[in-house]
Structures are given as C-alpha cells and as structure tokens.
Amino acid sequence: MTDAADDRLWVVLGTDHPDGDATRAAARPHHLAYWEEMRDAHGRTVLQMGGPMTDEPGTRMIGSMFIIRVPSRQEAEALLAKDPYVTQGVFKSYEIRPWRWLVGTPEKI
Helix, strand or coil, X not given: CCCHHHHCEXXXXXXXXXXXXXXXXXXXHHHHHHHHHCECCCCCECEEEEEEEECCCCCCEEEXXXXXXXXXXXXXXXXXXXXXXXXCCCEEEEEEEEXXXXXXXXXXX
C-alpha cells in the first residue's frame, strides 16, 4: 500500500515561446525520454498523462499539459527545472497546480 502523500497529483501547464516550433521539435525526444525515466520510490512512472496544447485549428503546438504524481510541490518544481522543455527553452512559462482526480477513468492512474 502506498502513502497518500505519494499519490499527490500535479497539473503542469506550459506555454511555448511564440514561433518556437523548431525548438520544440528538437527538444521533444529528450522531453519524452526524461519523463519516461522518472520513477517514484515504488518504481511507478511519475508522468501519468499529458500532451501538447494546440492552436484553435489544431495545427500548431503552443504548449503542453501533463499530470505528474509526486509527494510535494518542491519535488514537482525540481523535476520541471530539469525537463528539457524548460532547459532547452521551449516553455516561455509554466505553472504547477495541485490536482485531484474525480471523474473519468484514465488508464494510467
């Protein structure tokens, strides 16, 4: 059984720099690999779900939304500080918000 603190969920909302398509494309494989490697103390992936946010027509990526499972905001901030989308300048800004799952049945959570 896991401690309830281990199951804190955090929504990350990242907004890309305008005209940052090339930067995003170059950083994307590193960003995906980074989150695939992040595991908690129980060996579970930290990244629960996520994907790009797009412009209204859905033709251009303008940011990202993803949900991570870590015990504290400090841990979420530390992980984000090392995310290639942050270190390689894809995100103009990002925010981290606590989130509690209520409805729906996400397959990975």
